[in-house]
Amino acid sequence: MHGLDGAPEWPTxxxxxxxxxxxxxxDLGCGFGWFCRWAAGQGAAEVLGVDxxxxxxxxxxxxxxxATVHYKRADLERFAPPQPAFDLAYSSLAFHYLTDLxxxxxxxxxxxxxxxxxxxxxxxxxxxxxxxxxxxQDESGVPTWxxxxxxxxxxxxTDWLAKGVVKQHRSIATYLELLRRxxxxxxxxxxxxxxxxxxxxxxxxxxxxxxxAFLLLAARKS
Amino acid sequence: MHGLDGAPEWPTxxxxxxxxxxxxxxDLGCGFGWFCRWAAGQGAAEVLGVDxxxxxxxxxxxxxxxATVHYKRADLERFAPPQPAFDLAYSSLAFHYLTDLxxxxxxxxxxxxxxxxxxxxxxxxxxxxxxxxxxxQDESGVPTWxxxxxxxxxxxxTDWLAKGVVKQHRSIATYLELLRRxxxxxxxxxxxxxxxxxxxxxxxxxxxxxxxAFLLLAARKS
Numbered sequence: 101m102h103g104l105d106g107a108p109e110w111p112t113x114x115x116x117x118x119x120x121x122x123x124x125x126x127d128l129g130c131g132f133g134w135f136c137r138w139a140a141g142q143g144a145a146e147v148l149g150v151d152x153x154x155x156x157x158x159x160x161x162x163x164x165x166x167a168t169v170h171y172k173r174a175d176l177e178r179f180a181p182p183q184p185a186f187d188l189a190y191s192s193l194a195f196h197y198l199t200d201l202x203x204x205x206x207x208x209x210x211x212x213x214x215x216x217x218x219x220x221x222x223x224x225x226x227x228x229x230x231x232x233x234x235x236x237q238d239e240s241g242v243p244t245w246x247x248x249x250x251x252x253x254x255x256x257x258t259d260w261l262a263k264g265v266v267k268q269h270r271s272i273a274t275y276l277e278l279l280r281r282x283x284x285x286x287x288x289x290x291x292x293x294x295x296x297x298x299x300x301x302x303x304x305x306x307x308x309x310x311x312x313a314f315l316l317l318a319a320r321k322s
Numbered sequence: 323m324h325g326l327d328g329a330p331e332w333p334t335x336x337x338x339x340x341x342x343x344x345x346x347x348x349d350l351g352c353g354f355g356w357f358c359r360w361a362a363g364q365g366a367a368e369v370l371g372v373d374x375x376x377x378x379x380x381x382x383x384x385x386x387x388x389a390t391v392h393y394k395r396a397d398l399e400r401f402a403p404p405q406p407a408f409d410l411a412y413s414s415l416a417f418h419y420l421t422d423l424x425x426x427x428x429x430x431x432x433x434x435x436x437x438x439x440x441x442x443x444x445x446x447x448x449x450x451x452x453x454x455x456x457x458x459q460d461e462s463g464v465p466t467w468x469x470x471x472x473x474x475x476x477x478x479x480t481d482w483l484a485k486g487v488v489k490q491h492r493s494i495a496t497y498l499e500l501l502r503r504x505x506x507x508x509x510x511x512x513x514x515x516x517x518x519x520x521x522x523x524x525x526x527x528x529x530x531x532x533x534x535a536f537l538l539l540a541a542r543k544s
């Protein structure tokens with residue numbers, strides 16, 4: 101598995117997307133450009149992928165042939181869309197790294213056309229909340245996810261992929277408040293974990309039904 | 323402390339309420355009628371409190387003098403507002419006991435005037451989710467709330483107040499989906515735990531900042 105299909109939450113996130121034919125699409129934290137190329141394949145008129153990593157963008161450019169896809173190196177903490185002309189802003193698992201998400205959402209909202217949409221995923225607050233992440237068991241031996249610090253929002257340091265990665269913990273209430281303040285009206289919210297059918301096909305995912313791993317949000321510019 | 327002021331989340335829930343002067347108010351699961359009498363004191367034109375417990379309603383009636391407050395015994399699993407005439411439906415910590423919340427919300431929505439609002443509290447899904455509720459500690463000794471079963475919604479048996487009380491666990495995503503299906507548009511969502519100031523004044527509440535105890539929702543009939 102690789103690309104979008106390597107992300108188990110992709111089918112759910114995909115189902116939250118509007119039709120893209122003829123649309124102008126922004127991908128915030130585009131990485132290797134998987135979503136950008138998929139969106140172009142869906143008939144998007146223009147796709148702009150933004151990422152801070154020049155290495156990732158180099159591979160994205162190398163793997164992209166469609167002329168409707170462009171990439172731009174920028175730090176999302178400061179990035180502003182070049183003009184208010186996008187129908188969809190998309191972001192997969194990037195926002196929980198940002199300290200000034202309020203600022204980015206305000207700039208992205210300004211970059212959306214009236215009725216334009218934001219569809220994004222973040223690590224679920226149950227993932228970002230605890231000071232020490234990791235499974236334990238309850239008194240009956242059921243896999244259990246220990247939660248603390250939920251109401252104390254702010255940085256968390258984890259050792260995932262690289263040592264000392266800093267994520268920003270925010271509650272669900274705060275994510276929704278940030279959308280509202282940016283003039284974005286929530287239209288869908290899902291707490292993703294594998295379905296019973298997915299666990300049957302991938303028994304190693306069974307713990308993942310004990311708590312959602314991802315929070316998926318859709319909102320429309322009001 | 324007693325009545326509304328005995329509930330630490332009341333100031334937050336109160337702040338989510340519209341002005342009540344001249345309004346028609348429905349209280350779903352009114353208990354001893356504390357909110358009903360408070361609403362009448364705010365100038366509500368009519369308040370109808372509904373509860374399944376005749377004992378609680380007897381005390382509610384005995385403590386109520388205002389002619390604008392009425393009580394009705396009914397099971398919320400089947401209750402329907404007598405007419406589509408209410409400006410506000412309120413409910414404190416009742417919905418998580420109901421198996422057919424979708425049915426109640428549909429009937430309540432039908433009982434709201436256009437633009438009418440629902441403001442309610444439920445036990446936060448982090449409270450209703452685990453099979454065994456209770457504090458543990460993480461490896462640093464920090465009070466920790468063990469979560470499992472979050473994505474497996476349905477009944478949970480607890481021994482709070484009485485033995486064998488059955489609550490219905492629903493995810494946040496499901497609460498929001500149930501509102502949408504009832505034609506109610508979310509306008510506010512808060513995950514309540516005590517503020518830092520409240521903990522300073524009530525040190526015995528300090529654990530309660532580790533995870534929210536209540537989910538507070540406001541929605542408007544679309």
